[in-house]
Amino acid sequence: MAVIGAGVAGITAAQALANQSITDFVIVEYNDVIGGRMRNTKFGSDSDGNPYVVELGANWISGLGNDTLDGPENPVWTFSKQVNLSSANSDASSIVTYNETGAVDYTDILDEFEEYWAIFEQNAGTILTENLQDRSFRAGLWQSGWRPKGDAARKAVEWWMWDWETAQTPEESSFVYGITGYNLTYYAFSELSYFSVDQRGFNTWIKGEAAKFLEANDTRLHFNTVVTDIEYSDSGVKITNEDGSCVEADYAINTVSLGVLQNDAIAFEPELPDWKQDSIATFTMATYTKMFFQFNETFWPTDKQFFLYADPTTRGYYTVWQSLSTEGFLPGSNILFATLVDEQSYRVEAQDDETTKAEAMVVLRQMFPDIDVPEPIAFTYPRWTSTPWSYGSYSNWPTGTTLEMHQNLRANVGRLYFAGEATSAEYFGFLHGAWFEGREAGERIAGMVTTECRNVESGCGNYTSYEVLHGTTDFSEVNAFNGMGVSPLFVADTGDEEESDA
Ligand SMILES: Cc1cc2nc3c(=O)[nH]c(=O)nc-3n(C[C@H](O)[C@H](O)[C@H](O)COP(=O)(O)OP(=O)(O)OC[C@H]3O[C@@H](n4cnc5c(N)ncnc54)[C@H](O)[C@@H]3O)c2cc1C
Ligand SMILES: *[C@@H]1O[C@H](CO)[C@@H](O)[C@H](O)[C@H]1NC(C)=O
Ligand SMILES: *[C@@H]1O[C@H](CO)[C@@H](O)[C@H](O)[C@H]1NC(C)=O
Ligand SMILES: *[C@@H]1O[C@H](CO)[C@@H](O)[C@H](O)[C@H]1NC(C)=O
Ligand SMILES: *[C@@H]1O[C@H](CO)[C@@H](O)[C@H](O)[C@H]1NC(C)=O
Ligand SMILES: *[C@@H]1O[C@H](CO)[C@@H](O)[C@H](O)[C@H]1NC(C)=O
Ligand SMILES: *[C@@H]1O[C@H](CO)[C@@H](O)[C@H](O)[C@H]1NC(C)=O
Ligand SMILES: *[C@@H]1O[C@H](CO)[C@@H](O)[C@H](O)[C@H]1NC(C)=O
Ligand SMILES: *[C@@H]1O[C@H](CO)[C@@H](O)[C@H](O)[C@H]1NC(C)=O
Numbered sequence: 001m002a003v004i005g006a007g008v009a010g011i012t013a014a015q016a017l018a019n020q021s022i023t024d025f026v027i028v029e030y031n032d033v034i035g036g037r038m039r040n041t042k043f044g045s046d047s048d049g050n051p052y053v054v055e056l057g058a059n060w061i062s063g064l065g066n067d068t069l070d071g072p073e074n075p076v077w078t079f080s081k082q083v084n085l086s087s088a089n090s091d092a093s094s095i096v097t098y099n100e101t102g103a104v105d106y107t108d109i110l111d112e113f114e115e116y117w118a119i120f121e122q123n124a125g126t127i128l129t130e131n132l133q134d135r136s137f138r139a140g141l142w143q144s145g146w147r148p149k150g151d152a153a154r155k156a157v158e159w160w161m162w163d164w165e166t167a168q169t170p171e172e173s174s175f176v177y178g179i180t181g182y183n184l185t186y187y188a189f190s191e192l193s194y195f196s197v198d199q200r201g202f203n204t205w206i207k208g209e210a211a212k213f214l215e216a217n218d219t220r221l222h223f224n225t226v227v228t229d230i231e232y233s234d235s236g237v238k239i240t241n242e243d244g245s246c247v248e249a250d251y252a253i254n255t256v257s258l259g260v261l262q263n264d265a266i267a268f269e270p271e272l273p274d275w276k277q278d279s280i281a282t283f284t285m286a287t288y289t290k291m292f293f294q295f296n297e298t299f300w301p302t303d304k305q306f307f308l309y310a311d312p313t314t315r316g317y318y319t320v321w322q323s324l325s326t327e328g329f330l331p332g333s334n335i336l337f338a339t340l341v342d343e344q345s346y347r348v349e350a351q352d353d354e355t356t357k358a359e360a361m362v363v364l365r366q367m368f369p370d371i372d373v374p375e376p377i378a379f380t381y382p383r384w385t386s387t388p389w390s391y392g393s394y395s396n397w398p399t400g401t402t403l404e405m406h407q408n409l410r411a412n413v414g415r416l417y418f419a420g421e422a423t424s425a426e427y428f429g430f431l432h433g434a435w436f437e438g439r440e441a442g443e444r445i446a447g448m449v450t451t452e453c454r455n456v457e458s459g460c461g462n463y464t465s466y467e468v469l470h471g472t473t474d475f476s477e478v479n480a481f482n483g484m485g486v487s488p489l490f491v492a493d494t495g496d497e498e499e500s501d502a
Contacts, residue, residue: 001025001445002239002247004227005255007036008431009420009438011210013253016442018213020450025220026247028239030389032223034210035203037257037390037421038431044294044335044378052333053199054292054324056382057393058431060090061196063189074189076205076431080196083208087194088328094305098367099152100312106153113157119144124179136399137162140175156310159319166429167286167341168396169316177397177425184426197329230254231269232416251415251445255438258409258422259285259391272413279408282401283422285392286429287345287385291338291360294378298325298334299371305329309367316344318363338363349383356381394429395422410437411463417441 001017003010006029014027033039038058042051061080065073080087097106123144127134141147141158148154158170165182166173196202214221226242230252237252256266261280272280300307305326311317324335338360340348348356357379365373384393397406403425410423419441420434427433448461 002237002249002252003027003255004230004239004252005029005036005420006031006034006210006221006223007255007420008038008206008434009255009441010036010253011206012435012438013255013419013442015209015213016439017446020443020446022446022449026222026249027220028222028225028227028241028247030224030226033203034207034221035201036255036434037393038201038203038206040201040203041380041382043292043380044333046333052294052330052335053201054290054335054337055196055202056290057384058202059195059290061087061194062430062432063185064192064194065189066192069190071190072188074185074432075435077189077194079205079209080194083204085196085202085205086198087196090193090195091305094303095308096301096304096306097153097156097308097310099156099310100366102367102369104153104310106157106310109153109157110160113146113161116141116144116146117161120146120175121179121183124176127176128180134174134176134400134402137170137173137175137178140179141170152310152312155315156308156319159316160308163316163341164320164339166396167288167345167393168284169342172284172342172396172398174397174399174401181397181426181428185430185432195329197324227256227266229267229269230416232414234414237414237416251417251448253417253419253438253441253445255418255420255434257285257390257392257420258283258395259385260389263391265388265391275408276411276413279405282398282405283409284396284398285422286394286396287341287349288393289340289345289348289381289384291340291348291356291381292379293336293338293357293360293376295334295336295374296377297374298323298332299368299373300325300336302326302331307367309363311363316341318360321364321367346385348381349385353379353381397428407463417445417463 001022001024003014003025006027010027010029011034014025017023017025038055040053040055043054045051061074061076063074064077065071095107095110096103098104120140123140126132148158162170162173166178198204225245227239228242229240231238232252237249239247239249239252258280260266262285300323302323302325305323307321307323309319309321311319318338318340320339322337322339324330324337325333357376361373361375384390406425410418412418419437421430421437422428423437424430424433427436444461444463
């Protein structure tokens with residue numbers, strides 16, 4: 001067995017194999033560390049001159065689950081507790097609002113948008129259950145009565161409630177699957193999210209999982225190994241690396257990001273079938289940029305977590321600022337960070353640090369006009385769009401596509417399987433999406449090579465592309481997902497009993 005990538009999906013896939021006594025696997029990984037897009041850096045310094053550790057990638061355990069309700073728990077939370085991960089309750093109501101004249105209270109608009117959210121949910125639910133055509137989140141908002149027009153504060157609120165999470169605009173995003181994703185994470189688990197401030201790094205939890213089945217310096221884990229070619233067939237998979245080395249395996253699980261697939265970083269032999277290429281082209285790899293600033297003092301309110309800025313002209317321009325210098329986080333760190341996404345991310349990725357820092361400081365000085373805002377003593381931001389082992393931050397579900405197209409992103413080609421955040425219909429964009437998909441792919445392969453199928457929940461063996469399952473490319477007949485490993489939420493009772501491929 002071969003697993004490409006030692007991020008959450010790759011480590012979890014290998015663990016699922018190990019759990020079913022399949023131990024003859026190798027994991028090949030571009031970088032020299034486990035965790036993939038859960039990645040940190042040293043930044044600034046504390047009063048002793050030691051650097052802080054901040055997260056450039058994933059930071060939140062989104063939707064924890066609730067012990068007292070006996071419902072499902074987010075696996076990321078389960079494993080984070082096992083390593084005593086240091087994290088803080090991320091409280092969206094701990095917020096101050098600003099515009100270009102300084103602090104201006106428009107929290108009433110936040111409340112207004114929250115009230116609309118209940119309408120969005122119901123309308124998206126109706127479209128889902130009645131099998132109506134999906135539309136953009138913007139169209140969904142409009143039909144639900146939310147019409148911000150040119151109002152800067154309304155645009156900032158909308159950005160904070162939507163773009164800040166999905167990393168794309170309402171115009172670019174699916175209404176139905178956006179809301180469904182929100183429901184499945186924040187209602188099925190819980191509305192609580194925790195933010196990692198662990199100075200060992202957020203990836204400590206997946207390292208903890210890896211240590212349960214890998215030895216220290218395990219020879220099955222190959223770091224600094226860049227896959228360039230994958231040859232696949234119904235009898236096996238051959239992986240060739242940049243250094244000329246290769247791995248031949250009975251089965252392989254490819255966990256590279258959708259961005260890596262879209263950027264042709266890996267050549268496939270034979271070329272991926274049209275249905276697979278269509279799905280790779282259709283889903284979106286979005287970019288989410290955290291921009292870190294350390295100052296010599298904390299000049300912003302220390303009792304608040306979030307600062308929302310409504311730029312008078314440009315939607316998404318330094319809209320959300322977040323303090324790490326707050327109780328429960330890294331108090332006394334004097335660290336503040338801003339988040340940009342999508343076009344604003346692409347823009348700042350193309351310019352140098354000094355230019356970006358200068359424009360961000362103009363915004364901060366508008367937000368705090370009565371304070372002599374000092375220059376930062378440390379400043380950094382990652383450029384996810386051009387990072388060659390990721391090419392973007394995480395996936396988003398675009399307007400106007402279907403579950404069938406999404407299943408094609410996930411389906412195996414011969415003995416080559418695909419897993420990762422983007423292949424999750426329920427939890428795309430999230431760490432737990434990568435975890436569930438990694439487990440699923442590992443269990444499916446285990447189901448092929450052992451006599452007993454132990455993945456009863458979603459079936460064993462091949463994933464089936466929609467065309468193969470139905471012998472048709474007619475996408476009008478939705479909802480026949482039995483045996484496809486998709487959440488029961490998506491499986492309407494059509495009385496159409498599909499053969500499971502177990
Ligand atoms: C800025 C940012 C913020 C985020 N915030 C959150 C958050 O708060 N909460 C949350 O739940 N999720 C968040 N996410 C999403 C989360 O990080 C991802 O969903 C998750 O880490 C994806 O895991 P994965 O295993 O699917 O992919 P990856 O982590 O990308 O793992 C794939 C692995 O494959 C390796 N690889 C790539 N190409 C090759 C190659 N050619 N050869 C060999 N190896 C290769 C990569 O190095 C990588 O280690 C965020 C992501 C980013 C970038
Ligand atoms: C493997 O088994 C361990 C122990 O039962 C469990 O904690 C872990 O979640 C399993 N991993 C997967 C990917 O199924
Ligand atoms: C769990 O659910 C109970 C009952 O609804 C609620 O009282 C409690 O606040 C919840 N706890 C968390 C941590 O969300
Ligand atoms: C986590 O904390 C508990 C209680 O303090 C301790 O028993 C346990 O060993 C710790 N685990 C790790 C991995 O640090
Ligand atoms: C989301 O959850 C709400 C509240 O439970 C429900 O009314 C709505 O139908 C759900 N929407 C979708 C798209 O799942
Ligand atoms: C693993 O490798 C590191 C670096 O080469 C070394 O310091 C460490 O002792 C090794 N650990 C084991 C258990 O072999
Ligand atoms: C910013 O707030 C001030 C004070 O309330 C207000 O006069 C101004 O119109 C606001 N700016 C915009 C662009 O709405
Ligand atoms: C921070 O630096 C500014 C000058 O840039 C200075 O005026 C201020 O006193 C400094 N604050 C502290 C706490 O040292
Ligand atoms: C999976 O698909 C392959 C063809 O790609 C086929 O040879 C194999 O028999 C299938 N396995 C199962 C269990 O359906």
